[in-house]
Amino acid sequence: MSIQQSPQVVVIGGGPAGATVSTLIAQQGYQVELFERERFPRYHIGESLIPETYWVLERLGMLDKMKSSHFIKKYSVQFVSPSGKHSAPFYFHDNKPHECSQTWQIRRSEFDVMMLKNAADQGVGVHEGMRVLDVLFEGDRAVGVLVRDEAGKQTEVRADVVVDASGQSSMLINKFQLRVPDVELNKGAIWTYFQGAYRDQGKDEGATVVLSLRDKQGWFWYIPMQDDLVSVGVVADFDYLFKGRAGNEATFAEELEKCLTVKERIANAEQVAPVKATKDYTYRASQAAGDGWVLVGDAFGFLDPLYSSGVLLALKSGELAADAIVEGLRNGDTSRAQIGKWETGFVEGMNRMRRLVCEYYDGFSFGEFIRRFPQHRGSVTDLLIGDLFKPELDQVFEDIDSMKSADVSNH
Known part of the structure; x- marks a missing residue:
C-alpha cells in the first residue's frame, strides 16, 4: 500500500x-x-x-x-486468599445487567x-x-x-x-x-502457558482467578484461554522476583510451591511455552x-x-x-x-484503579469493607470492571481511609 x-x-x-x-x-x-x-x-x-x-x-x-x-467468554473474577480460601465469584452481570458484562479472554x-x-x-x-x-x-x-x-x-x-x-x-x-x-508499585512478572490445566465448568470456565501467595509476597494470575490453554503468571516486588534468584524458571517453580491451588490446577497439565518475564512495570x-x-x-x-x-x-x-x-x-x-x-x-480514572491495586497489596479486606459499607458494593464492582471515569467513585476511597483510621485508633 x-x-x-x-x-x-x-x-x-x-x-x-x-x-x-x-x-x-x-x-x-x-x-x-x-x-x-x-x-x-x-x-x-x-x-x-x-x-x-x-x-x-x-x-x-x-x-x-x-x-x-x-x-473464551469471561463473566467474572475470583480471588483466592493466602490460605487457599476462594471468594465467591464477582459476576459482572450482578452489577450491570447488560451484555457489556460479558467480556473475553x-x-x-x-x-x-x-x-x-x-x-x-x-x-x-x-x-x-x-x-x-x-x-x-x-x-x-x-x-x-x-x-x-x-x-x-x-x-x-x-x-x-x-x-x-x-x-x-x-x-x-x-x-x-x-x-x-511508580516507586510504590515496583513490580515484575514471570509467566508461561499450560495445556490441559484445570478449569471450572459452565459460566465459570472463563473466570480470571487472582491467587495470593502463601507468604503474601505476591500473587498468581490464572487466565483460561481457547485451545485448552491457560496463562499462568506470578507478580511480586521487583527485588523479590529478580535479585539473588537462580533464574526465571527456578523462581517460577519456587513461587508455585507457595501457591498450592495453582500447583493443583496445573498438576496434570503440560507446560507448552518457555517462561517469560517482564521487569519494566508501572x-x-x-x-x-x-x-x-x-x-x-x-x-x-x-x-x-x-x-x-x-x-x-x-x-x-x-x-x-x-x-x-x-x-x-x-x-x-x-x-x-x-x-x-x-x-x-x-x-484521575487511572489513579482510581491504581489506588485499588495499592489497597490489595496492603492486604486491605474488600469483603470487610463491603460489610461495613454495603452501599459501596456497586461502586467497588464499577472499579473492578473498569468504569473508572466518574468522580462519585472517590467516596469509596474516603470511606476506605475512614475505616483504616478507625481500625488504627481501635488498636
Missing part, C-alpha cells in the same frame, strides 16, 4: 491503542497513516479484557467480530490482528514492517515522522498530529525524558501531549496487571485522544491544550 505523503494524522504502533485512535479518527473522514515496525501476528501479553472495553469496541465496530470469535496475537484489520477496513492506511526512525519537529511542534521500510528506503511523512502508540519503548517518552516510574509519562503530538496506551503509561486494566487503558486513551484530535482538526487547533485535554480525566 502506498503512503499518503501528507495525511492529517500519523500513528506510530499498531497495537490496541494505535488501532483504536486511528480507526476513530478515520471514521470522521480524516486521512490517517499508521506505521507498525513488526509484521502481525506477533506475541504480546495482556490477555484478559474487563467489561468496560465493550463501549470502545462498540464504537470501533468490533463487537460482532468479538462475538463470532472463538475467544483473548489471545493477543489474534485480537491485535483483528483490531488492525478493522482499522484498515475503515480507511486507515496501515503499513506493517515500517520502522519510525524519528519524529520530526519544527521548534516545539511535531510535524511528521521519518520512516524506513524493510528494503531500507526512507520516507518523510508530514502530518498535523503525530500519535505515539508504540508501547513501552515509546520514542517520545524517551526523547523528552517523560517516564516517571510507570507513567509526566505529560500526555505537546503541540502536534500525543501519547496513548503503554506509550503514556502502564499500570500493574492485577485487575487486567491494560487493554482497557489502551482503548480508552486511544478513544479520548481521538475525540480531542478530531475536534482540534475541525477547529484548526492541534496545540497541547486541545489534543491533550483528555489527560486530566484519564489520569
Whole structure:
C-alpha cells in the first residue's frame, strides 16, 4: 500500500491503542497513516479484557467480530486468599445487567490482528514492517515522522498530529525524558502457558482467578484461554522476583510451591511455552501531549496487571485522544491544550484503579469493607470492571481511609 505523503494524522504502533485512535479518527473522514515496525501476528501479553472495553469496541465496530470469535467468554473474577480460601465469584452481570458484562479472554496475537484489520477496513492506511526512525519537529511542534521500510528506503511523512502508540519503548517518552516510574508499585512478572490445566465448568470456565501467595509476597494470575490453554503468571516486588534468584524458571517453580491451588490446577497439565518475564512495570509519562503530538496506551503509561486494566487503558486513551484530535482538526487547533485535554480525566480514572491495586497489596479486606459499607458494593464492582471515569467513585476511597483510621485508633 502506498503512503499518503501528507495525511492529517500519523500513528506510530499498531497495537490496541494505535488501532483504536486511528480507526476513530478515520471514521470522521480524516486521512490517517499508521506505521507498525513488526509484521502481525506477533506475541504480546495482556490477555484478559474487563467489561468496560465493550463501549470502545462498540464504537470501533468490533463487537460482532468479538462475538463470532472463538475467544473464551469471561463473566467474572475470583480471588483466592493466602490460605487457599476462594471468594465467591464477582459476576459482572450482578452489577450491570447488560451484555457489556460479558467480556473475553483473548489471545493477543489474534485480537491485535483483528483490531488492525478493522482499522484498515475503515480507511486507515496501515503499513506493517515500517520502522519510525524519528519524529520530526519544527521548534516545539511535531510535524511528521521519518520512516524506513524493510528494503531500507526512507520516507518523510508530514502530518498535523503525530500519535505515539508504540508501547513501552515509546520514542517520545524517551526523547523528552517523560517516564516517571511508580516507586510504590515496583513490580515484575514471570509467566508461561499450560495445556490441559484445570478449569471450572459452565459460566465459570472463563473466570480470571487472582491467587495470593502463601507468604503474601505476591500473587498468581490464572487466565483460561481457547485451545485448552491457560496463562499462568506470578507478580511480586521487583527485588523479590529478580535479585539473588537462580533464574526465571527456578523462581517460577519456587513461587508455585507457595501457591498450592495453582500447583493443583496445573498438576496434570503440560507446560507448552518457555517462561517469560517482564521487569519494566508501572510507570507513567509526566505529560500526555505537546503541540502536534500525543501519547496513548503503554506509550503514556502502564499500570500493574492485577485487575487486567491494560487493554482497557489502551482503548480508552486511544478513544479520548481521538475525540480531542478530531475536534482540534475541525477547529484548526492541534496545540497541547486541545489534543491533550483528555489527560486530566484519564489520569484521575487511572489513579482510581491504581489506588485499588495499592489497597490489595496492603492486604486491605474488600469483603470487610463491603460489610461495613454495603452501599459501596456497586461502586467497588464499577472499579473492578473498569468504569473508572466518574468522580462519585472517590467516596469509596474516603470511606476506605475512614475505616483504616478507625481500625488504627481501635488498636
